[in-house]
Amino acid sequence: MAIIQFPKDMKWGTATASYQIEGATNEGGRGVSIWDTFSKTPGNVVNGDNGDVACDSYHRYEEDVELMKDLGIDVYRFSVAWPRIFPNGTGEVNQEGLDYYHRLVDKLLENGIEPMCTLYHWDLPQALQDKGGWANRETIDAFVDYAELMFKEFSGKINKWLTLNEPWCISFLSNYIGVHAPGNQDLQLATQISHHLLVTHGKTVQKFRELGVGGEIGFAPNTTWLEPYSNRQEDIDACNREIGWYIEWFMDPVFKGSYPDFMVEWFKKKGVELDIQDGDMETINQPVDFLGINYYTGHIARYKENEGLLDWEMVEMNYDRTDIGWPIFPEGFYNVLMRVKDSYGDIPIYITENGSCYNDEPENGSVKDSGRINYLQQHLTALSRAIASGVNVKGYITWSLMDNFEWAEGYTMRFGIVHVNYRTLERTKKDSFYWYKQTIANNWFEN
Numbered sequence: 001m002a003i004i005q006f007p008k009d010m011k012w013g014t015a016t017a018s019y020q021i022e023g024a025t026n027e028g029g030r031g032v033s034i035w036d037t038f039s040k041t042p043g044n045v046v047n048g049d050n051g052d053v054a055c056d057s058y059h060r061y062e063e064d065v066e067l068m069k070d071l072g073i074d075v076y077r078f079s080v081a082w083p084r085i086f087p088n089g090t091g092e093v094n095q096e097g098l099d100y101y102h103r104l105v106d107k108l109l110e111n112g113i114e115p116m117c118t119l120y121h122w123d124l125p126q127a128l129q130d131k132g133g134w135a136n137r138e139t140i141d142a143f144v145d146y147a148e149l150m151f152k153e154f155s156g157k158i159n160k161w162l163t164l165n166e167p168w169c170i171s172f173l174s175n176y177i178g179v180h181a182p183g184n185q186d187l188q189l190a191t192q193i194s195h196h197l198l199v200t201h202g203k204t205v206q207k208f209r210e211l212g213v214g215g216e217i218g219f220a221p222n223t224t225w226l227e228p229y230s231n232r233q234e235d236i237d238a239c240n241r242e243i244g245w246y247i248e249w250f251m252d253p254v255f256k257g258s259y260p261d262f263m264v265e266w267f268k269k270k271g272v273e274l275d276i277q278d279g280d281m282e283t284i285n286q287p288v289d290f291l292g293i294n295y296y297t298g299h300i301a302r303y304k305e306n307e308g309l310l311d312w313e314m315v316e317m318n319y320d321r322t323d324i325g326w327p328i329f330p331e332g333f334y335n336v337l338m339r340v341k342d343s344y345g346d347i348p349i350y351i352t353e354n355g356s357c358y359n360d361e362p363e364n365g366s367v368k369d370s371g372r373i374n375y376l377q378q379h380l381t382a383l384s385r386a387i388a389s390g391v392n393v394k395g396y397i398t399w400s401l402m403d404n405f406e407w408a409e410g411y412t413m414r415f416g417i418v419h420v421n422y423r424t425l426e427r428t429k430k431d432s433f434y435w436y437k438q439t440i441a442n443n444w445f446e447n
């Protein structure tokens, strides 16, 4: 057994997102989002699930903050539903929407919990999608106007901001693979959207600096790791293409001011022509105060000609998998963090999402989710190794506080350390809640 110890100033937290937990989609003046539309289109979400009720956190946020208080977290990462603030994406501001987030933030602050606000976690106002959504450059300025309002409105209350959650999911998963809203399957469209998202991020950071409202700002790319099946260069290159698609495609423009050449060339071979306007790359390349890293899983992979977009295939190595089928691959977490450190230097990092899907149900009032505890132990051990290797990690925020709407999987996949009964909305602390609470209190755990 070993004691895994964390730095004395380590911050611990939990994460959620508006569409996944709030419910009340027709209340408080909220406008329609693309996930309302997508989830209510037959075939898009398992069991036809949608976010109309979800965890009902719009009404139960005080109970949720009590759970966080009991947990002893330092920071709570949540997202704001843009359609609650601008029901039509632009124009008239919905005061009821602002009021809801003031209630939530005030409750957090009263309980000594720091709010970390994600401005965009996928619930684009449908009215903007009707005008092209992220494919339309006008959406960039609409977002900056929304962000400006939020910066001014919550100045002094919120001091940690994230512009975008998982731009790879917003662009490629949602517009090329097509399993998330709005469900396009067009590589050119998706790649151009990824560029518009990066310009959006840069313009928002510029606005944040210009306003001088105080606090810090970053963004939260999702990451993955592919370990080459052999030391053949073709296997190494194939793995680097997939990693590059998640990491370098989004982090190089922000930290280096240019796209990775090897990915630009690959996309060009696939017929993609990016429309980059004068000044775009300089706009994207704004210094950020911290980087969010989301990590869940990785694979062993090898080159396979004409396989998928990037010519690789997964090699089945009989890894244990979580209930959503993702391999448990903590070494990938370490490797991602070392890759980021080696590529981008000493940028302060918050792990803004890391967690696992286990669908254990309550029995006699408790939920024995030993799989989730094991996942947390393995990944926090990998995180501790990365910190010992010099990665500048400031905090760890687990996904998720509670079971919630897991996008195309609906309510069938549970990522929470708190169980939610979707019929009664009763919350039940899982064994992992108590394990995480003790780890936070100690700032160490025994592996």
Ligand SMILES: CCOCCOc1ccc(-c2cn(C[C@@H]3NC[C@@H](O)[C@H]3O)nn2)cc1
Pocket: 017, 020, 166, 173, 177, 179, 222, 296, 353, 399, 406, 407
């Ligand atoms: C047919 C091919 O299908 C490919 C599916 O490909 C993916 C990739 C990645 C994901 C994914 C889901 N999550 C968890 C969320 N992160 C943000 C938060 O809202 C969590 O709910 N992270 N990545 C899903 C699907």
